[in-house]
Amino acid sequence: NTELPDVLRGSYKGSFAYKTISERMPVILTKVIDLFHREKINIGNQYGDAAKEKLKQINGSLSELKSTMQRNKPLQPLAGAAADVPLWNRLLEEQWVDGEPPVWFDAPWLFVECYMYRRVREILENSGELRDYDYFGQQKRDTLEASIAAIELLGEHLLETVADPAALSGQQVKRAFSDFIGMSLWANKNDLSISAGAHVSQEASPLVQLVELNHRVLVNDSEQVFAQLRRLRDKRDVRIDIVMDNAGFELFSDLCLADLLTSLGIAQRMSLHIKAHPWYVSDTTPADVRHTLQHMQSADGKPALRRLAERWQGYLDAGTWVFEMDTFWTSPLPFSRMASEAPELYAHLQAANLIIFKGDLNYRKLLGDRNWPHSTGFCASLEGFHPAPLVALRTMKADLVSGLAPEREALTAGDPNWMVSGEWALIQLCECSDTARGGDEL
Numbered sequence: 001n002t003e004l005p006d007v008l009r010g011s012y013k014g015s016f017a018y019k020t021i022s023e024r025m026p027v028i029l030t031k032v033i034d035l036f037h038r039e040k041i042n043i044g045n046q047y048g049d050a051a052k053e054k055l056k057q058i059n060g061s062l063s064e065l066k067s068t069m070q071r072n073k074p075l076q077p078l079a080g081a082a083a084d085v086p087l088w089n090r091l092l093e094e095q096w097v098d099g100e101p102p103v104w105f106d107a108p109w110l111f112v113e114c115y116m117y118r119r120v121r122e123i124l125e126n127s128g129e130l131r132d133y134d135y136f137g138q139q140k141r142d143t144l145e146a147s148i149a150a151i152e153l154l155g156e157h158l159l160e161t162v163a164d165p166a167a168l169s170g171q172q173v174k175r176a177f178s179d180f181i182g183m184s185l186w187a188n189k190n191d192l193s194i195s196a197g198a199h200v201s202q203e204a205s206p207l208v209q210l211v212e213l214n215h216r217v218l219v220n221d222s223e224q225v226f227a228q229l230r231r232l233r234d235k236r237d238v239r240i241d242i243v244m245d246n247a248g249f250e251l252f253s254d255l256c257l258a259d260l261l262t263s264l265g266i267a268q269r270m271s272l273h274i275k276a277h278p279w280y281v282s283d284t285t286p287a288d289v290r291h292t293l294q295h296m297q298s299a300d301g302k303p304a305l306r307r308l309a310e311r312w313q314g315y316l317d318a319g320t321w322v323f324e325m326d327t328f329w330t331s332p333l334p335f336s337r338m339a340s341e342a343p344e345l346y347a348h349l350q351a352a353n354l355i356i357f358k359g360d361l362n363y364r365k366l367l368g369d370r371n372w373p374h375s376t377g378f379c380a381s382l383e384g385f386h387p388a389p390l391v392a393l394r395t396m397k398a399d400l401v402s403g404l405a406p407e408r409e410a411l412t413a414g415d416p417n418w419m420v421s422g423e424w425a426l427i428q429l430c431e432c433s434d435t436a437r438g439g440d441e442l
């Protein structure tokens with residue numbers, strides 16, 4: 001095959017990979033260590049003395065992990081009985097080059113960053129009493145609470161929008177789709193990994209932000225997506241999947257988008273893919289979904305949120321919406337390897353009419369974390385990952401991109417951090433699908 005661009009690595013000094021591995025990832029580990037010091041008494045009260053005693057060993061292991069990273073030591077195999085350990089260790093073997101083990105600042109950035117989060121999980125899952133402790137839970141809950149005003153604004157706007165779907169003109173439906181896609185997109189700025197765990201929250205009105213940031217969407221295929229979805233309107237079993245990202249305001253925005261699609265009859269089913277364990281600080285786990293719905297139900301004085309929580313719980317009870325957790329999403333694999341490494345998941349995605357990928361890490365995995373020439377076709381950069389038509393909603397937080405024409409990139413002139421600040425965004429559609437869809441393909 002033609003020479004593929006290399007993957008991003010920490011060995012490229014000026015890269016965001018280098019900055020992430022040398023500065024941000026150690027801070028994220030340090031915050032977990034500090035959390036366990038701070039929470040020692042509470043953990044003892046809640047999980048018992050044995051757990052409290054374990055904290056010394058846990059923090060010892062976390063410090064050891066951080067030290068191997070900062071001294072660029074070889075990556076060690078994972079231990080434990082978790083189902084994905086064999087896969088991780090096989091992939092680790094793959095990283096050996098000329099008999100040399102992979103080290104943090106030379107192995108693929110995607111691999112070492114995912115590996116760090118999986119090692120933290122390994123330390124907890126092998127610790128006994130604290131195996132299900134969410135060491136990012138406090139940070140996720142804080143950002144949810146701090147975003148409650150924006151959440152209420154968006155919730156009320158959603159209820160108004162879908163109050164009487166039959167009364168909406170085609171143009172109004174199209175505008176609503178574009179608005180809720182845009183608000184789900186920009187909610188991705190709320191990300192605790194890019195902030196290295198520093199507090200983030202949605203302060204601005206999502207509706208005002210949508211207008212203010214519109215000119216920062218470098219590629220916007222949302223019209224094409226909408227036009228094609230309309231073609232499916234006679235199908236009564238349309239399934240749209242969202243491969244989700246961060247908890248907090250982004251999770252709420254994604255569920256508002258899911259509600260719009262469901263309430264307007266654009267989709268009859270939604271598969272919502274979330275993470276099986278804590279991941280990249282703010283990524284959504286089942287506990288985050290439960291906590292968000294509970295927060296909405298108990299939001300005294302916010303009837304809109306209580307109403308939405310009831311409706312969404314109804315969708316879950318009826319199976320209209322299904323949250324799914326495949327270990328593939330917390331693997332280091334680029335999506336081009338899903339068909340071979342996780343064929344059941346790939347086949348499952350093939351049954352979707354559209355897959356929406358949220359956020360930067362998913363975008364990096366779509367592109368194999370390769371350093372593509374920016375004007376490379378978006379579909380070409382997926383390297384054959386075509387289970388179904390897909391659209392990526394991504395605020396840019398890593399120095400890679402595809403499908404970006406030079407005249408669009410020119411809009412970022414004067415902003416040296418345009419690739420990693422989260423201030424610029426993409427809505428990119430790839431209509432390819434490797435299954436015949438009987439003429440109703442996107």
Ligand SMILES: O=P(O)(O)OC[C@@]1(O)O[C@H](CO)[C@@H](O)[C@@H]1O
Nearest residue numbers: 020191193194359360361397398
């Ligand atoms: O996937 P998300 O939540 O949008 O972003 C993930 C992220 O914060 O972590 C990585 C850098 O540490 C980058 O992919 C990106 O900056």
Ligand SMILES: [Mn+2]
Nearest residue numbers: 245246280283
């Ligand atoms: Mn994330």
